[in-house]
Amino acid sequence: MASGPAAVGDVLTLDVGAPVHGGHCLARHEGRVVFVRHALPGERVRAVLTEARRKGYWRADAIEVLTASPDRVDSVWPAAGPGGVGGGELAHVSLPGQLAWKRDVITDALRRIGRLGDDHPALAGLSVERAPGDVERGGLRTRSRIELVADGEGRAGMHRYRSHEVLALTDMPLAAEPIAAADLFGRTWRPGATVEAVAPSDGEVLLLVDGEPLRGGRRNVRERVRLADGREFAYRVAGGGFWQVHVEAPRTLVTAVLEAAAVGPGAAVWDLYSGAGLFTVPLADEVGPEGRVDSVEGDTRALADARRNVHGLDQAVLHGGDVAAVLAERNGRNGAAGAAPGAGAGRGPAPHADVVVLDPPRAGAGAAVMDAVLAAGPDRIVYVACDPAALARDVAHARERGHELVSLRAFDLFPHTHHVECVAVLAPTKRG
Numbered sequence: 556m557a558s559g560p561a562a563v564g565d566v567l568t569l570d571v572g573a574p575v576h577g578g579h580c581l582a583r584h585e586g587r588v589v590f591v592r593h594a595l596p597g598e599r600v601r602a603v604l605t606e607a608r609r610k611g612y613w614r615a616d617a618i619e620v621l622t623a624s625p626d627r628v629d630s631v632w633p634a635a636g637p638g639g640v641g642g643g644e645l646a647h648v649s650l651p652g653q654l655a656w657k658r659d660v661i662t663d664a665l666r667r668i669g670r671l672g673d674d675h676p677a678l679a680g681l682s683v684e685r686a687p688g689d690v691e692r693g694g695l696r697t698r699s700r701i702e703l704v705a706d707g708e709g710r711a712g713m714h715r716y717r718s719h720e721v722l723a724l725t726d727m728p729l730a731a732e733p734i735a736a737a738d739l740f741g742r743t744w745r746p747g748a749t750v751e752a753v754a755p756s757d758g759e760v761l762l763l764v765d766g767e768p769l770r771g772g773r774r775n776v777r778e779r780v781r782l783a784d785g786r787e788f789a790y791r792v793a794g795g796g797f798w799q800v801h802v803e804a805p806r807t808l809v810t811a812v813l814e815a816a817a818v819g820p821g822a823a824v825w826d827l828y829s830g831a832g833l834f835t836v837p838l839a840d841e842v843g844p845e846g847r848v849d850s851v852e853g854d855t856r857a858l859a860d861a862r863r864n865v866h867g868l869d870q871a872v873l874h875g876g877d878v879a880a881v882l883a884e885r886n887g888r889n890g891a892a893g894a895a896p897g898a899g900a901g902r903g904p905a906p907h908a909d910v911v912v913l914d915p916p917r918a919g920a921g922a923a924v925m926d927a928v929l930a931a932g933p934d935r936i937v938y939v940a941c942d943p944a945a946l947a948r949d950v951a952h953a954r955e956r957g958h959e960l961v962s963l964r965a966f967d968l969f970p971h972t973h974h975v976e977c978v979a980v981l982a983p984t985k986r987g
């Protein structure tokens with residue numbers, strides 16, 4: 556590189572270090588931290604600078620591998636590499652390498668942000684678990700939901716990384732088989748349209764264009780979750796509404812949550828950020844008519860689905876609204892009632908919960924929600940997390956208040972991307 560201040564477009568030679576959140580690896584250049592995409596730990600690469608702040612960190616994209624990691628493979632991501640479409644951050648990493656990468660990112664977050672010691676038992680044996688069938692599928696054809704954008708000529712594609720420009724594609728290899736068979740790339744769409752495809756476990760593919768069903772078709776899908784013990788749960792889910800994306804994710808997460816919650820008949824459970832009731836329905840089945848599951852969800856469409864999905868389960872009580880507000884109101888801090896009961900009665904979650912399940916969005920639950928959860932006096936908190944850093948922040952908060960991380964599982968429900976799902980269990984260190 557020429558001497559003088561570094562600029563976007565400069566090419567650096569970098570020795571690549573540990574993976575960090577977001578699919579980047581850490582490198583250093585003249586004392587600077589550089590976040591590098593398309594690289595692997597241990598590699599030496601030539602990388603083009605994509606961001607060169609005067610102060611703070613830089614970003615770079617590897618464009619040439621000088622010393623390759625044994626975990627490097629040809630990327631399966633369409634239009635991969637610098638200037639290509641966003642996502643697929645780990646598509647150049649072998650499947651075992653992806654699991655190790657994600658384990659390292661989780662471990663680092665919990666050590667650094669969660670302040671767990673190096674020998675913390677929850678981290679000692681951590682290995683990221685794979686969804687059934689993923690090795691056979693090469694981690695492809697896993698997604699029951701995809702979203703595309705039409706370019707100026709109406710061809711389906713995706714946005715270039717950190718850009719509004721659309722790159723037309725001929726396939727999205729992560730899309731489940733029924734979506735792959737729906738010929739999304741052979742059609743012409745309205746230029747600029749958003750095209751969503753949903754492949755429910757039950758029935759044919761639903762297509763939404765700009766949120767509207769194609770040719771006035773149905774708006775909702777039916778999903779089924781069948782557990783190893785033979786139980787089966789049925790759900791209605793709004794076409795564009797939240798549902799776990801990997802075809803095996805609903806079953807995998809319900810199984811893990813039920814195991815972690817370990818509730819029996821008569822138990823009182825909270826299910827926060829409950830969506831269409833993926834966990835509410837089986838939890839209600841576990842606690843039976845003598846128990847109670849209080850679920851809180853902020854999205855009105857998901858709440859409407861949940862209301863249908865808990866039909867006949869009077870022990871499931873649904874509360875609509877922001878989780879923090881609903882819990883604050885329960886504690887009498889917020890004045891007027893705003894929580895909408897669904898099935899069953901109740902203006903706020905029961906004051907005590909034996910177990911709290913929470914599955915917040917990427918930002919995590921935050922201090923106020925964690926305090927309200929701890930105040931309910933649960934024997935265990937089952938925290939389903941899609942962001943290890945947010946999980947680590949909330950774990951640190953709970954640990955400062957007399958709770959401990961007693962177990963941790965991680966699942967690769969997003970092969971070829973940097974995303975990873977955790978199921979953590981927190982419990983009070985002692986009862987006072």
Ligand SMILES: C[S@@+](CC[C@H](N)C(=O)[O-])C[C@H]1O[C@@H](n2cnc3c(N)ncnc32)[C@H](O)[C@@H]1O
Nearest residue numbers: 797828829830833852853854876877878914916
């Ligand atoms: C990760 S999803 C989990 C949903 C459900 N547990 C599942 O697995 O299908 C998070 C859910 O939290 C809801 N949500 C996000 N922020 C919220 C908030 N502040 N208050 C209430 N619900 C919220 C979203 O609408 C979404 O349904």
